[in-house]
Amino acid sequence: MDTARPVFPFTAIVGQEQMKLALILNVIDPKIGGVMIMGDRGTGKSTTIRAITDLLPEIEVVQDDMFNSHPSNIELMGNNVQELLKNQTEIKTKFIKVPMVDLPLGATEDRVCGTIDIEKALTEGVKTFEPGLLAKANRGILYVDEVNLLDDHLVDILLDAAASGWNTVEREGISIRHPANFVLVGSGNPEEGELRPQLLDRFGLHAEIKTVKNPELRVKIVEQRSQFDQNPYKCIDEYKEQQEILKQKIINAQKILPKVTIEYDLRIKISQVCSELNVDGLRGDIVTNRAARAYAAFESRYEVSIEDIRKVITLCLRHRLRKDPLESIDSGLKVEKVFSKIFQFNFSVEEISS
Template sequence: MSPTALAARRVVFPFTAIVGQEEMKLALLLNVIDPKIGGVMIMGDRGTGKSTTIRALADLLPEIKVVADDPFNSHPGDPDLMSDAVRQQLEQQAEIRVTKKKVSMVDLPLGATEDRVCGTIDIEKALSEGVKAFEPGLLAKANRGILYVDEVNLLDDHLVDVLLDSAASGWNTVEREGISIRHPARFVLVGSGNPEEGELRPQLLDRFGMHAEIRTVKEPALRVQIVEQRAEFDQYPQQFLEKYQPQQQALQQQIVSAQELLPSVAMDYDLRVKISEVCSELDVDGLRGDIVTNRAAKALAAFESHTEVTVDDIRRVMTLCLRHRLRKDPLESIDSGYKVEKTFNRVFGIETNSIEASEKTAQANGIGQTSGRFR
């Protein structure tokens, strides 16, 4: 991208410049590669860059093709991602104008009402003029984008249910006085919060595909690096963006390639059985844990540019996919990952020492401590 184009854009901190928080970054990237994973719940200390990272991811993503002047960001070629009006136009073989736009990133305010989220039907207009007068809500705007809810643990449970239902089905239906309207609402749902302010109920937490924990960086040298980067970005934003542009473009291309490769990624039957064995031993309710782990492992394989899922792919995503499904009592705290790792090692026959050794090697190479993995 040229310096002129960069200057015209809204300034957002580059994703590849974010130091640390590898767990959160990986979970977000995998959900972008395969939105059917079911979203991410990010819990951690305040001031750890949750909002910055999510906005940076939305800014990183390539532009998408949409039907011009359509309030739902309808896909011009995929019926599952287009509104009923666009589908009717296609059936009538009407000409559809196509344009490109940035992936939308919608912030859901804590005080939002259900009408603001789902949209409203103008009954008077519907009765007097005989048309379905629909005022789209935030779910319409979020279609094919990212819906971000900060402090999701403080949001009304009913609204969280609405969001999760739409994210799972890919559709939002509004019904009032016998009039029903639906539109596509397929988005990556990202929730964040501070566990000190309370956890979500286990039933709601289980509906999130992945759960990332983030902690304040303790190493003084890394803290200094983060502070200096932020100061440089605030003082010279355009120069900072230009410096990271090659890494941004490389990661963007990696995401696009992964999305294209994903349908051809395969997983050995024995590995699928072992994933289910781990879920069974951990007493995970339902089958969401099995499904999400399978999807996330395939997305990671695609991200790493290979078409066969490996044991290491499963190991790297399993804690993210299962840790929040182990809590049976709302008063319990969420497992840090120890139980999942221990069960994974036993089922897959992996020596704990070899895992620790590989982690130490990765840390020595800067993986897991800096943003080297995505640069």
């Protein structure tokens, strides 16, 4: 009997297309750099984020390993497994669900990064490492709710680990380094304050979630939630086919992503948009290129089109326009206007208002 807590099906979530797309693109290509989801209370942010893990294929890990080490990829394995490989020791593996780790708001640096037992190291000469949340999140998703209320120092640590794929713990001259390759997902309510522009810029994508205004849509959302609460397994069963179709689409996209190309002319135009919007640094250019390729792969195509860039460019750039911490984040109109001018592409009235 399955004792796992039932999760609301991802394909049953009504609306919030920006947030769903941002999450899908990140699981197709984790190098996009995570996503920051800002929106009103009660708009299904946590539900959607937890639902994405059900769509991901199981991963092969080394048995009894604290870092969910990959059995053959050095970038995704701890030092112990590397030693076993060097010594040609047989490695036992198992398949697990993609880890989904929640970072509590009051977490300390030790809880996040892990700790070294100094006493044992000095008396017995043994490096004993107590893994933190970054170790548990390796090859998975690390979710930080209310990330805008988290201490800036901790946000820095998370972003550094997410960007490098490694976490280093140092204490009294003893150092331990382990893989921490995860998709960082942050969420928050803009009423409680925004992240500093320097930190915000390091999130690959930024999705803005608004409360649904359409009464019929609101009723549909409420009914779906009620049905799930009353009989979760029946609701999961109803969406089983749709979940499987989307799951296969994501698996296929992950496979073809390395073969997806983007023309030089389109790359030039992406950089023109970033330059005209006065985006600092080159992160905006890099992320837009990556996200456009991931979207093309999601649509089972090997070449990026203007339409693919249009779909992702607002998610990639809107949060990079804010230079002053007191400014509000662009709704996307500024990005769309410059994109239309450079790519000679016209947005419909409905698209702009949505």
